[in-house]
Amino acid sequence: MKTVLEARHIDKYFRKPVLFHVLKDITFEVKQGEFVSIMGKSGCGKSTLLYILSTMDTDYEGQLLLNGELVTSQADDKLSYLRNKYIGFVFQFHYLLSEFSVLENVMLPAKKLGEKSFEAIEHDAMQKLKVLEIDHLAKKRASRISGGEKQRVAIARALINNPAIIMGDEPTGNLDSYNSDNVFNIFKQLCEQEVLTLLVVTHDLDFAERTDRIINMSDGRIL
């Protein structure tokens, strides 16, 4: 299996308010089709790691490879492009653009990528919404739907550009057990049926135990 994401000896320091060594020599890889969860106590640096892996945080030492390509110290515009094309995001809080319709929210990253016509993107977006069983919400304003629905819309948005990897920062952290199960099942299904790679930071032991692999972190190190 191909390696999608690889971290080599990543170190990260917080400089304010005092110098603090957050991540210590993190090295691991994620293969295509894997469903990986990162677990650890609050403050162990797991979210910090995720944002470095997501290319949004560029202030670190070490090397990060996405699809075998070195990402470290690329220009901002290039990183934006890589995020747009290869990485899908699901956050703990929904993070939809509240003034846009559900459909527009899902379409936005694809419009930015600009590889397809708007009609094709709309068709794709409807397809993703159908897979997640929320196609009936397409025309609703993003601020008018429930929390569980919002999270599913966010997943649809993460999927729109058919990314190489989906990253989640506590994607079920804000949901009740029913919706939480629902989201897990969607992830599992995507992973198995569409050979999607998933990397999820979570507190939820139940959630983590059902994934293919758990990376345990403590005090900035992988155990």
Added chain:
Amino acid sequence: MIRWKVILNIAKTHLLTKFKQTSTAALGVTFGIGAYITLVCFMTGLNKMLDDLILNQTPHIHIYSEIEPSKEQPVDLLNEFENSLKVVHSIRPKQIQRKIHNALPIIDMLNQDDKVKGAIPQLNTQIFYIAGTIELGGNLTGINPVEESRLFNFHNYVIEGTPEALYRDDDGILLGKGIAENMSLKVGDRVQISTIEGQVFPLKIVGFFQSGIADIDNIQSYANLNTVQRIMGEPANYITDINVKLYDMTEAIGMSKDIERLFDLKAIDVETANAQFETGTQIRNLITYAVSVTLLIVAGFGIYNILNMLIYEKMNDIAILKATGFSGRDVQMIFMSQALIIGAVGGLLGLFLGLGLANLIDSLPFETEALPTIKTYPVNFNPMFFLIGITFAMVSTFIAGYLPSRRAKKIDPVQIIRGQ
């Protein structure tokens, strides 16, 4: 790599959902630009009217022979005192003729010059108007009424009768409105005038004129040049003033210097004679621009504030846009285009507002004795002002939008997302 369609769509959505704030910001620009257009159209209209008033009736060069002391006194010619301080008391003006020597050849020469639109003679003299036993002092000027009309818009000031009627009547006189009222005279009446030497001539009133300046209207009258020459008992070459109109007013200074040197006469150019009008024009322009710029700066701060607020409210949106692959530049462009849309819409509305207000002013009646040809407030619709207005709107909104949008560009999405 910027997808303008997507960027503009996001900008549009932001603006429309915050319609109240957007329209407040745009209205600020509208009022700024509207006020600028109104002010500048009105002020320059006023300036142009005042300039025209002066320039249309004032000769570009006025040539006359001035009674003044000699510049060189006999003592200056003595070599013995060459390097000494010389003080001469009680200098008297030199005895010279009032008339311009060789006036007709000078006029011919000036009229042949390519730069000269026309040079015409005048004869100024002091007379008395006789009403029964009362003698009123006054001025009589001999002119060529048709040429005066052509070059100096004389007809604009003739309120009864016409310059042509004066031209046709060798015994005709155009009386100042003030004298006519003082002496209760009508057109068609006869008025007796007396020269300083005491000879009395009856003249027929063919019309009245009004310059708007009471001091002039109370003493001044016009008759044909040859009539005045006849009254004074002088030949046809007796001329006291030559008025020159040029095609290009700016050449007046140079030409007046040449004429003074060439003919040993006094030649005053229009800019020297009316320096105070130039100053007035400049100050009015200064006020116009100071007020407009102030208004636009206030409007600019409005836009700056509203964009800052919008960016603060949209922190989450900015973070999510960046997380899903929009670059800092994309985000900056979203907010820049919002500022520019506000500027363009507000600016265009401002142009229409200004046009409307200027039209309103243009239609207001403005009647004054001083300006017989003006019926409404003067307004100058110069397309250049509209171009400047919209440019200024765009530039000021660009500056007002640039700083907040740069802040949006620099927002670190990780901080926002983790901060929740």
